Amino acid sequence: MTITQVGTDWSGHARGVLLDAVYCGGLAVVSVAGLGLVLAGRPAAAARLSGRWQRLRAEPVTQPVRALPVAGNALMGLVLGVLAVIPLGIEALFVARGVLYGVVDGGPYDTSWGGPTRGGAWLAHFLVGVPFALAGLAAMSGLALLHRRWTAHQAGERGGAWVVPVAVLACGAAAVLFVAWLHQI
Numbered sequence: 001m002t003i004t005q006v007g008t009d010w011s012g013h014a015r016g017v018l019l020d021a022v023y024c025g026g027l028a029v030v031s032v033a034g035l036g037l038v039l040a041g042r043p044a045a046a047a048r049l050s051g052r053w054q055r056l057r058a059e060p061v062t063q064p065v066r067a068l069p070v071a072g073n074a075l076m077g078l079v080l081g082v083l084a085v086i087p088l089g090i091e092a093l094f095v096a097r098g099v100l101y102g103v104v105d106g107g108p109y110d111t112s113w114g115g116p117t118r119g120g121a122w123l124a125h126f127l128v129g130v131p132f133a134l135a136g137l138a139a140m141s142g143l144a145l146l147h148r149r150w151t152a153h154q155a156g157e158r159g160g161a162w163v164v165p166v167a168v169l170a171c172g173a174a175a176v177l178f179v180a181w182l183h184q185i
Helices: 003-039 043-054 067-083 085-099 118-154 163-182
Strands: none
Touching: 003 043, 003 067, 003 085, 003 118, 043 067, 043 118, 067 085, 067 118, 067 163, 085 118, 118 163
């Protein structure tokens, strides 16, 4: 493997992670639209919408055009899309409080991490935010993969025995998160 091949591989991987972030960012909206189409009696249109959205990151899976599997796929997409709000928020905080720290916080920096200078405070906040940003990107990649594998499972593809338990666990996590959010309002 040459240096240029390593660079190309990294570029493709970075592009994939960014596409996963875009995929997760729109997953809830696409899923709500799909549910609306199923409720309107148009499961074929909902399956096409889901297939087009999945084409963003991978080859789409041919879904059965029955209302129940399409609705199940849209419901799981909605749950995973809501869960994706957490890592998307982490990324937004990293940009606001890490990358743009000196712009967002005008100082004084005497008691800030890395202070008393603006440069030291910015560097400290940026370096603390990097691992969280990477974890957020990894979480979005995992959520996107889970949704694509869930769709394949709904379509009857073999393999992926892990999909149903992990999807149930994700639904449980979403329920716990929602209840915790309700208690803090």
